Each structure stands twice: as C-alpha cells, then as structure tokens.
Amino acid sequence: MLLEFDDEDGLIRDRALLDPNYVVEEDRIVGRDDQLREVTRMLRVALGDNRPPNLFLYGPSGTGKSLITKAVCNNIARICDGRELGFGTIEVNCQDLDTLGTAVYELAEQAAEQADVEVAVPKHGVATKEKWDELFRILNENFDSVVFVLDELDMLVGRRDKQEPAFSRLLYQLSRAGADDGLSAFVSVVAISNDTKLMEAVGSRALSSFTPEDVHFDDYDADQLQSILRRRKDAFREGVVDDDVIPLAAAFAAQTHGDARKAIDLMRVAGELAEREGESRVTESHVRRAQARVEKNRVLEVIRGISTQKKLCLYATAAVAAQRNDGSARSTTGYRVYQYLTDAIDVDQYHQETYVNKMKELTTYSLVDFERRSHGPSSGMFLEFQFGERPQTILETLREDSRLGSISADAVRSVVNAQTSGRT
Known part of the structure; x- marks a missing residue:
C-alpha cells in the first residue's frame, strides 16, 4: 500500500516550499528589501572576524523576521566556512521555555549540537551559573563568532517571584558575554518579538549593555502576499493550481495582519485537501475550506x-x-x-x-x-x-x-x- 501511494503523482511536488519555517533562497523573499539590506549590513561584519551589533526585530507574526535572520545567517555561515572562520547561529524559540535556567541550557544544547559535541552538565540539579559556564566553554572551544537568535523573546517571563523578567536577565548576560567571563568568541544577539514595546520591559542594566539596532517589520499587503505565494507556486506540479487560488489565499491572509505564514499554510492545506479527494486541480473551493481549517486549528492550539x-x-x-x-x-x-x-x-x-x-x-x-x-x-x-x-x-x-x-x-x-x- 505504501509503495502504491509512493507511485501516485500528487499535486504537490516540493512540500518543503509549503512549510512556513523553511528557509528559502533570497530571491524568494518578497517585500522586505529594506529589512533584508539592514540585517545583512549589520551582521556581515562577522565575515571579517568582528562582533556584529545586537539587533531587535519587531512587528506582527508572519512578516519575515525569522525568515530573513535565518537566510542572512545561513549565507554568512557558508562564506565563513570558506574563510575557515567558525561562525554559529544558535536559535531558540522562547515560547516553550519557562525559566532562565531552561533557556541557558537550551542555548548550550543548540551550540553543542552545531559543534557536534556533548553538553557536560545535566539539565536539572545544577545552578544556572554552571549552565552559563558550560555554554561559554562550548563557544570558546568551537566558534569564532556566534549570533544568538531569540525568537518570541517576550514569552520568556520566568518565575513570578523575580522582579525582572527572565528575558531581561538573558539579554544582560548574553550582551555582556566576554566582559568578565573569559569568553573569546564574539557574541551578538538578535531579539525577535511581536511586541513593539518589549524594550520598555527590559531592565536598565540589560538595556544599557544590549543597546540594539532596531529593525521594524510591518504587515504584508495582499499584493506582497500574492508575490510570496507566486514564488512558491513551483511547490505544485505544473498547471494544477487555478488562477484564483493565489489571490484568494493572499486576501484571506491579508485580513489577519498580513501574515505570510498563514498564506503559505492555506496553500499547503488547500493542496492536501485536493490530493486527499483525488482532484486533478487545486481550486478556490479548496482554499475556502482550508481557511476554515487553518483558522480553527490555530485557535485550538492556542486555547488548549x-x-x-x-x-x-x-x-x-x-x-x-x-x-x-x-x-x-x-x-x-x-x-x-x-x-x-x-x-x-x-x-x-x-x-x-x-x-x-x-x-x-x-x-x-x-x-x-x-x-x-x-x-x-x-x-x-x-x-x-x-x-x-x-x-x-x-x-x-x-x-x-x-x-x-x-x-x-x-x-x-x-x-x-x-x-x-x-x-x-
């Protein structure tokens, strides 16, 4: 049965292009020329074995913040490989982290995985300082320069008995890395948030040492969303997507803060519905049903x-x-x-x-x-x-x-x- 399904010609040719988290080539990034140029200009100094500035990327969900950061860092990593520079991108999504100690251990795990080494301290039962020491040891021994990408940073609040939120303490420690801990690797931080006022909640000490360059991401409009989807249309087989599918998916996504992730999800779900029903084309009807399903699934995930x-x-x-x-x-x-x-x-x-x-x-x-x-x-x-x-x-x-x-x-x-x- 599995082989029979494998032999079928589905409507979707390349499912990775319909994954909102998939890092596409720069020519597929639409409507973000200014932001792409700014992030590239500021992070590119890592190519000269220098410390890039800290960045604060803010704006609504699905507006390209994480995508552009990953694309630029991937390109820097490729060039650094050719120059024998140890460049690392350590990325965590703070939505799933509840304390500062958990966040630091997650950073150490990501750094260790990228360096293909082991974390030498346990996740539980040790002080947060030991986790910091282990993180810095891994960086010192394996990297010349590291960019920490902290996605949805505002979600890392930490324990309620602490006056300063965990994200503020995390920014303070990372932005001061190298000042008094013997760290030789260059460290910079890209903080990403939907909350435009996040920096107002950062403590004065952390803000003083973090001092980020701000990059604002505004909503995509319907035309930009159409362009994004057209550059991913080759995820489908030739000629199977009706002409009104992309404009409708873009219009639905434009209604909810211009969210590109939602637009891409709509195309994926519409294609999967058409495949499941044995249809030969993806139509407007599939998009409308996908809209209802994606919307409800997203709300259900949050509400749970x-x-x-x-x-x-x-x-x-x-x-x-x-x-x-x-x-x-x-x-x-x-x-x-x-x-x-x-x-x-x-x-x-x-x-x-x-x-x-x-x-x-x-x-x-x-x-x-x-x-x-x-x-x-x-x-x-x-x-x-x-x-x-x-x-x-x-x-x-x-x-x-x-x-x-x-x-x-x-x-x-x-x-x-x-x-x-x-x-x-």
Whole structure:
C-alpha cells in the first residue's frame, strides 16, 4: 500500500516550499528589501572576524523576521566556512521555555549540537551559573563568532517571584558575554518579538549593555502576499493550481495582519485537501475550506494551553465582537458579559482590572490586539479589542470546552445584545 501511494503523482511536488519555517533562497523573499539590506549590513561584519551589533526585530507574526535572520545567517555561515572562520547561529524559540535556567541550557544544547559535541552538565540539579559556564566553554572551544537568535523573546517571563523578567536577565548576560567571563568568541544577539514595546520591559542594566539596532517589520499587503505565494507556486506540479487560488489565499491572509505564514499554510492545506479527494486541480473551493481549517486549528492550539479564566475572558470578548460589524469589543462591555459567564458556571469572578490584564496577556498569542479609546474628556478611557481571527471561530473552538459548551449560545447573544444596546 505504501509503495502504491509512493507511485501516485500528487499535486504537490516540493512540500518543503509549503512549510512556513523553511528557509528559502533570497530571491524568494518578497517585500522586505529594506529589512533584508539592514540585517545583512549589520551582521556581515562577522565575515571579517568582528562582533556584529545586537539587533531587535519587531512587528506582527508572519512578516519575515525569522525568515530573513535565518537566510542572512545561513549565507554568512557558508562564506565563513570558506574563510575557515567558525561562525554559529544558535536559535531558540522562547515560547516553550519557562525559566532562565531552561533557556541557558537550551542555548548550550543548540551550540553543542552545531559543534557536534556533548553538553557536560545535566539539565536539572545544577545552578544556572554552571549552565552559563558550560555554554561559554562550548563557544570558546568551537566558534569564532556566534549570533544568538531569540525568537518570541517576550514569552520568556520566568518565575513570578523575580522582579525582572527572565528575558531581561538573558539579554544582560548574553550582551555582556566576554566582559568578565573569559569568553573569546564574539557574541551578538538578535531579539525577535511581536511586541513593539518589549524594550520598555527590559531592565536598565540589560538595556544599557544590549543597546540594539532596531529593525521594524510591518504587515504584508495582499499584493506582497500574492508575490510570496507566486514564488512558491513551483511547490505544485505544473498547471494544477487555478488562477484564483493565489489571490484568494493572499486576501484571506491579508485580513489577519498580513501574515505570510498563514498564506503559505492555506496553500499547503488547500493542496492536501485536493490530493486527499483525488482532484486533478487545486481550486478556490479548496482554499475556502482550508481557511476554515487553518483558522480553527490555530485557535485550538492556542486555547488548549490557557486557563479557564482566560477562556472565559476570551469567550466574553469574542461574543461581543461577533455581533459588531467591525469585529471589535469594548473592555467595559466584555467585562459585563464575562460576569454573566462566571455566574452561569459558578466560578470565581475577577475584578474588571484583572479581566483586562488577562485579555492583554492573550495579545502575545496574536489572537487579539487592543487600543486605548475615549468618547471624550468626561467619558473615561476604555480598551477596544480587535481580533486577528474571526470571533465566531474562537467561540466555536471555546465551546469545545464542556463547561463553556454548557452555556446556551442564544443566552450569551441575548446578554450581548442587552449590553450593546444600553439595556441592563
């Protein structure tokens, strides 16, 4: 059976091109000429056996931050190999790291893997300083220059009993590497985040030693997304993609912060749906069904890991946004719906300030964003939340939780209607 499937001519010729994390050649990178030039200009000094400056790359998800960093570092590594310079790119995604000690060990593991050596200290049961010492030993013995790429850095918060977040302490230690630890390898840091205000949360000592060059990445527009997809169209066999597939996939992705990852995912899922159904072409219908599937899968992945209280806050806010033409929700209205939900399932009810803070925390997942607004000097301030995905998709996914699913959707809509129309 496996060999029979292997002999079939599928619609997708090169699946790697439909992987958003695959590092493509520079001629496939679209709409990021300025950022590509800036990152290249600043990191290229590693070719002369010098220390590159630290960088802070910020902007929405899927706008090319990680892609460009990896592409430039890969090219530097190839040239350094020819010049007998030991250049390393040590990359970690901080979303999966919970403490500073975990982060340092992960960096040591990545460095050891790249150098084809072993980490000489255990992951648990030793002080974080020993992990730092081991990381620096590996660097000294195997590299002339290293770029640490810290993706989604804002997610590395660490223990709540620490006044300074873990990402601030990590930046401080890495940016001071070589000053007082005997490190001979040149070390620079590329911090990547969706949070444009991340540097405001970095401690003064860390900021003073980190002093990054900023590179901003804005949203892709629909035309740029079309160009990105056209440069990956050869992932499919010749002539199997209908003309309206790429414009539609780009339009869907442009609605959610111009996310190139989502555009590429849509093309992949649409192709897989067509293959699974034995179709000879990828059509607009496949893209529309892929849109619903990708959106729900992404929301489900995020929602699985959040607490019941965050689910309630998100459910209440999405319920308000789902019934507004512009898809927005005021914090004041969302909180009143949240109060109804907590009463309905008999759980602790937080104050409005805590509800707002829970919603702010959810912005790190790119599900929701917010702006401060006011109706005038006498009306006070409120937050207005905007959703990156369709609010209805978020509601459908949240209702898969049995406690939320037990609440009547019609009753929630009635509460929202009463609150938005000014009734109590």
